[in-house]
Amino acid sequence: MNADRAAARRALLDLLDAHAAAGRAVPCRVQPDAGWTSDAPGDQAYGARLCERCPALDQCRAYGLAFPKEAGVYGGLTDLERRRGARKAG
Ligand code: SF4
Numbered sequence: 001m002n003a004d005r006a007a008a009r010r011a012l013l014d015l016l017d018a019h020a021a022a023g024r025a026v027p028c029r030v031q032p033d034a035g036w037t038s039d040a041p042g043d044q045a046y047g048a049r050l051c052e053r054c055p056a057l058d059q060c061r062a063y064g065l066a067f068p069k070e071a072g073v074y075g076g077l078t079d080l081e082r083r084r085g086a087r088k089a090g
Contacts, residue, residue, distance in 0.1 A: 012060060019056055044072065064082045
């Protein structure tokens with residue numbers, strides 16, 4: 001993991017910790033088995049729908065689009081959706 005990615009990941013995890021400490025539920029932490037990191041697109045799609053309630057949706061999506069090779073759901077997008085988005089943007 002390069003330094004930029006490590007720092008961005010740390011910042012995102014710190015944000016999730018802050019939301020959790022303030023009592024704001026982060027869906028992928030409340031339901032860690034809901035498909036976020038599954039290899040099955042349908043499972044990831046289910047997790048991605050749960051992201052709509054997340055207080056860190058925008059920041060998580062930005063991270064996932066900045067680092068499209070990360071596996072799994074980020075910010076309401078499956079890994080396939082993020083890679084397609086990155087290709088269009090690039
Ligand atoms: S947006 Fe989704 S994947 Fe990202 S922290 Fe929130 S629940 Fe987890």
